[in-house]
Amino acid sequence: MQVLSRFYVAAILAVMALVGAGAAWAGIGQPSDWQLGPQDAATPVAEDILQFHNILLGIITLITVFVLGLLIYVVMRFNARANPTPSRTTHNTLLEVIWTLAPVLILLFIAVLSFKSLFFQLNTPKADLTVKATGKQWFWSYSYPDSKFEFDSIMLSEKERKAKLDKDPKADVPRLLSVDNELVVPVNKVVRVQTTGADVIHAFAVPSFGIKIDAIPGRLNETWFQAKREGVYYGQCSELCGKDHAFMPIMVRVVSEQAFAAWLEEAKKKYASEETPAAVTVAAGQ
Numbered sequence: 001m002q003v004l005s006r007f008y009v010a011a012i013l014a015v016m017a018l019v020g021a022g023a024a025w026a027g028i029g030q031p032s033d034w035q036l037g038p039q040d041a042a043t044p045v046a047e048d049i050l051q052f053h054n055i056l057l058g059i060i061t062l063i064t065v066f067v068l069g070l071l072i073y074v075v076m077r078f079n080a081r082a083n084p085t086p087s088r089t090t091h092n093t094l095l096e097v098i099w100t101l102a103p104v105l106i107l108l109f110i111a112v113l114s115f116k117s118l119f120f121q122l123n124t125p126k127a128d129l130t131v132k133a134t135g136k137q138w139f140w141s142y143s144y145p146d147s148k149f150e151f152d153s154i155m156l157s158e159k160e161r162k163a164k165l166d167k168d169p170k171a172d173v174p175r176l177l178s179v180d181n182e183l184v185v186p187v188n189k190v191v192r193v194q195t196t197g198a199d200v201i202h203a204f205a206v207p208s209f210g211i212k213i214d215a216i217p218g219r220l221n222e223t224w225f226q227a228k229r230e231g232v233y234y235g236q237c238s239e240l241c242g243k244d245h246a247f248m249p250i251m252v253r254v255v256s257e258q259a260f261a262a263w264l265e266e267a268k269k270k271y272a273s274e275e276t277p278a279a280v281t282v283a284a285g286q
């Protein structure tokens with residue numbers, strides 16, 4: 001018996017250590033090895049979602065423990081040996097009212113919290129910058145409507161990744177997430193993201209920003225984020241869109257306001273000169 005209880009204590013301690021370390025393991029901007037739970041939050045919306053997630057986790061843990069306790073009690077108290085002559089009682093009005101009302105109240109509480117979160121996510125505050133993400137088979141195009149340029153963002157192949165790593169062994173080029181031209185935005189600014197699809201339905205999702213929104217042909221969807229920390233944040237297309245659905249990652253670099261202004265000037269020149277209509281490229285046999 002003692003060996004068994006020691007085993008249980010060890011198991012409970014191990015689970016607690018895992019849960020406690022989960023926060024430390026959760027990657028910011030990208031998944032990390034042995035991660036438990038969602039990626040760390042980098043925006044107010046993501047923080048809100050994480051908080052909601054933690055509250056729900058508390059509620060379902062309490063309910064599960066309560067139901068398990070009831071089951072154990074019934075098994076111990078009312079088995080044939082402990083209770084040889086069972087009572088024939090049916091119906092208990094008070095009990096029935098309680099077990100109907102309690103779940104309703106719990107669900108109402110969850111509904112109110114989730115509506116609050118939903119409004120927060122869908123109500124874009126006054127935006128400092130607008131970017132438009134167009135999902136294509138199978139890459140993203142980003143445009144900055146205020147600055148009138150657009151560019152394609154294509155996943156790095158294994159060869160391109162290796163070349164980058166050869167040049168700089170410390171380069172942060174996660175497999176299947178790194179791209180050639182990433183979306184660049186300033187830190188602490190409200191960025192409005194408009195999404196649409198050029199061919200089929202895609203979805204623009206960045207876990208650390210708490211955003212996931214469909215990119216639908218013929219429609220303009222909108223979401224927003226306000227990154228609180230500089231850094232690189234990754235996401236993926238989250239709507240099954242064809243054979244290379246898994247290979248159209250999203251990479252967002254959040255930089256200081258000065259760095260963004262400098263990048264914007266450069267990008268205007270760089271992407272203006274690359275404006276070759278696709279038809280011309282095809283016609284030239286390239």
Ligand SMILES: [Cu+2]
Pocket residue numbers: 135136201202203237238239240241245248
């Ligand atoms: Cu897609």
